[in-house]
Amino acid sequence: MSDRNYxxxxxxxxxxxxxxxxxxxxxxxxxxxxxxxxxxxxxxVRSRFDDSPFVNAFMSTPFGGAxxxxxxxxxxxxxxxxxxxxxxxxxxxxxAQQLGARxxxxxxxxxxxxxxxxxxxxxxxxxxxxHATTVAxxxxxTAAVLATAGRSWADETVTVLGMGSIGQATAEAALAVLGxxxxxxxxxxxxxxxxxxxxxxxxxxxxxxxxxxxxNPTGAEGELYESTLVIGCTSTPxxxxxxxxxxGCVVVDDSVPHCFDVDRAYARSAEAGDLILANGGLLxxxxxxxxxxYAPPLLHEGLGWPAGLDQGETLTSCxxxxxxxxxxxxxxxxxxxxxxxxxxxxxxxxxxRLGITAPPIRCGGRSPxxxxxxxxxxxxxxxxxx
Numbered sequence: 001m002s003d004r005n006y007x008x009x010x011x012x013x014x015x016x017x018x019x020x021x022x023x024x025x026x027x028x029x030x031x032x033x034x035x036x037x038x039x040x041x042x043x044x045v046r047s048r049f050d051d052s053p054f055v056n057a058f059m060s061t062p063f064g065g066a067x068x069x070x071x072x073x074x075x076x077x078x079x080x081x082x083x084x085x086x087x088x089x090x091x092x093x094x095x096a097q098q099l100g101a102r103x104x105x106x107x108x109x110x111x112x113x114x115x116x117x118x119x120x121x122x123x124x125x126x127x128x129x130x131h132a133t134t135v136a137x138x139x140x141x142t143a144a145v146l147a148t149a150g151r152s153w154a155d156e157t158v159t160v161l162g163m164g165s166i167g168q169a170t171a172e173a174a175l176a177v178l179g180x181x182x183x184x185x186x187x188x189x190x191x192x193x194x195x196x197x198x199x200x201x202x203x204x205x206x207x208x209x210x211x212x213x214x215x216n217p218t219g220a221e222g223e224l225y226e227s228t229l230v231i232g233c234t235s236t237p238x239x240x241x242x243x244x245x246x247x248g249c250v251v252v253d254d255s256v257p258h259c260f261d262v263d264r265a266y267a268r269s270a271e272a273g274d275l276i277l278a279n280g281g282l283l284x285x286x287x288x289x290x291x292x293x294y295a296p297p298l299l300h301e302g303l304g305w306p307a308g309l310d311q312g313e314t315l316t317s318c319x320x321x322x323x324x325x326x327x328x329x330x331x332x333x334x335x336x337x338x339x340x341x342x343x344x345x346x347x348x349x350x351x352x353r354l355g356i357t358a359p360p361i362r363c364g365g366r367s368p369x370x371x372x373x374x375x376x377x378x379x380x381x382x383x384x385x386x
Contacts, residue, residue, distance in 0.1 A: 003307055003308035003309070006292065006293060006295065006308050006309070007295055007296070007297050007307045008295075008296065008297075009055055009294055009296050010054075010055035010056075010058060010067075011055070012095065012098040012099050015055070015058065015067075015099055020058050020060070020065055020067075021065050022058070022064075022065045022066065022067040022096070022099035022101040023063070023064025023065050023100070023103075023326045024064060024065075024067070024101050024102065024103045024104065024105070024322035024323045024326055025066065025068070025069055025095075025096035025103075025104045025105075025322065026068050026069065026105045026107050026130075026316075026318055026319045027089055027093065027096070027104065027105070027106055027107060027110055028070050028107040028110065029070060029071045029073060029074060029075060029078070029107075029109075030045075030071075030072065030073060030074045032074055032075075032076065033074075034074060034299075037303060038302035038303065039302075042073065042077060045072060045298070046072045046073065048296070048298050049072045051072070052088075052091055052095075053069050053070060053071050053091050053092035053095055054070055054072070054294075054296065055068065055070075055095070055099070056068055056069075056070050056293065056294050056296075056305070057291065057292065057293050057294065058291075058294070059289060059290070059291050059292075059312060059315070059319070060289055060290045060291075060292075061285060061289045061312075061315065062285060062287055063285075063320075063323045063324070063326075063327055063354070065100075066319055066320075066322075066323055067096065067101060069092045069095055069096055071092055072088070073085065073088060075110075075113065078109075078110070078113040082113070082119075085113055085114070089106075089113075089119075089120055090121060093120060093122055093127070101322070102322075102325075102326050103125075103126055103127075103128065103321075103322035103323075103325040103333070104122070104127050105129065105130035105318045105319070105321045106127070106129055106130065106318070107130070107316070107318045107319070108318070109256055111129040111130070111131070111165070112164070112165070116129050116165065116336050117129055117335035117336065118335065124333075125325075126333070128321055128322060128325065128333040128334050129165070129318075129334045129339075130318035130319075130321035130322070130334070131165055131169060131318075132321070132331075132339050132340075132344050132346070133317045133320055133321035133324060133347045133351075134166055134254060134280075134317040134318060134321070135166060135169045135339060135347075136173075136317070136347040136351060137281050137282065137317035137358075138166075138170055138231060138233075138252060138280040138281065139170070139174060139177050139178065139344070139348070140348070140351065140358040141278055141279070141280050141282070141359070142174070142178075142229070142231060142280070143178065143358070144357070144358035144361075145276060145358075146229070146250065148276075148373055148377065149250060149276060149373075149376060149380060149381055150377040150381025150382060151228075151229075151250070151380070151381060153174075153178045153179065154179060154180070154182065155181075155182050156182055156228045157181070157185070157227050157228045157229070158174075158181040158182075158185065158227065158228075158229045158230075158231065159185040159186075159187050159215065159229070159230045159231070160174075160185070160187065160231045160233060161187040161188075161217060161231065161232050161233060161234050161240060161259060162187065162188060162233035162235070162236070162255065162259070163186060163187070163192055163195070163196045163199065164233065165337050165339060166233045166339070167188075167233035168199060168338075168339075169338075169339035169341070169344060170231060170233055171184070171203065173341045173344040173345070174231075175203060175206070175207050175210070176344075176345065177344075177348065180207055180209065180211075181229075183211045183213075184203075184210060184211065185212070185213050185215045185223065185226075185227060186200055186212060186213070186214055186215070187214075187215045187217050187224055187234075188214075188216070188234075189216060189217070190216050190218075190219070193214055193216070197214055200212045200213075200214065217236075217239045217240065218239065222244065224240075225246060226246065227245075227246065228248060228249055229249070229250045229251075229252070230249065230250070230251045230252070230253075231253075231254075231280065232251065232252070232253035232258070232259040232280070233254055233280075234255045234259050235255065235256060236255075236259065237255075237257045237258065238258075238259070238260060238261050239259050240259045240260040242260050242261055242264045243264070245268075245275060247272065247380070248376075249274075250275075251265070251275065251276070251277050251278070252279075252280045253278070253279065253280055253363065254279070254280035254281040258364065262363065262364035263364075265277055265363075266364070266366060269368070269372075273372060273375060273376060274380070276361065276368065276373070276376060277361075278363055279362055281316055281317045281318070282314045282315070282316060282317065282359045283315055283317055283320055283351065283359065284313060284357045284358065284359040284360070285314070285356055286356065287313075288311045288312065288313045289311065289312055289313075290309060290311060290312075291309070291310045291311065291312040293306045293307050293310065294307065295307035313359075320356070321347075324347065324350055324351075327350070327354075328350050330346070331343075331346055331347065331350060332346070
C-alpha cells in the first residue's frame, strides 16, 4: 500500500478489510486555528468530514491495536459549545466500539472538556481519562532524567506546576513512589491557593516533616525560580519563564501545550548548556511496531499531516492506558477528577512487568546529544544545592 493510499480516513469496514482490529482507542481533537490555516470556517471544516469523528492513525503495538480518533473541532470550540462537544465525543466513542475497541481514553484537554468522562455515556470500565498511566509516565521519566543528570530526588527543590487532576495526582504519587524531596512547591494561580493549601496540608499529614509551599507562577516573588526540578502539569502556555530558570534546572513537562517557550529554552540550552527538557507523557515500548497514519486530503495537503506506514517505539501515555486496561482487567478506569495513588502504583507495576520504560530524553521534537547530557551531569550532578 503506497503512502498515497493513506491520504484518507479509515472507516470501520475498511479497517476490518485490512485485518486491523482495535483493542483500544483514544479520542483526540484538532490543534488550534486549524480552520484558519486551511482557509475555511470551522463549520466548513467539519462538513468536509461529514460532521463526524474520523480515524487518523492505527498502531499495531505488541499489546494490541490502538486506533486514534480525531474529533473535528478544537479545544476552544469544545469550551464554547459544551453540548456540541459531547455529541462529537459520543460519536467518537461509538466509532471506537465499531472498530472493536474494548477500552477508550480521552487525550489532552478533552478529558477536562468532558468533565473527566462524566458527560459521556459508556459502559462501566470502558472509558478512562488515562490519567493514572500519565502520572506513572511522568514519575518514570522524572526518575530516569534525574539518574541521567546524576541527581537525587531527595536533594531537589521540586515544583509541580498546575494543580489540576494530573498535577495533584503527581504530587501525591511522587511522595509515595520517590519519597520526600528536599523541598516541594505546589504551583498554581492565586485563585487556586486555598484548595492547593488544603492539598499541601493533607500531604504533610501523610508525610510528616514534608517541607512544602504554595507558589503563584505569575507572582513577583520568584520563589518558583528557586526550583531545581519543575514538573509541568498545566494548561497555561508559557507560564514558566525560561530566562528565569535556575542554571541546572530540569524540566519534565506534561503540559498541553508546553508550559514554556520551547524555542527559547533550546536557544538557552545551546548558549549555556544549563537546562534539561523532557516530555513527561511518553513511554518507550520494548519493541518497535507499525504505525499507519491516515490523513484526509484537506489536512495532508493543507497542513502537512503525515500519511503512510512508519515504525514507532514510543507511545503517548493516554494512548497506552486503554491498552493496559485490556491486558490487565484489574487496572481501574479513571473517570472523574481524582486519580488515586493506588491506581498510579498499579500502572507502574504493570509497566515494569511489561518492560515499558521512560523514553530517551526529548522535548518539542528535539533531543539533547549524549555529550550535552554528560557535560550537564558533570556541571550539575551530585547534590543539586537546593
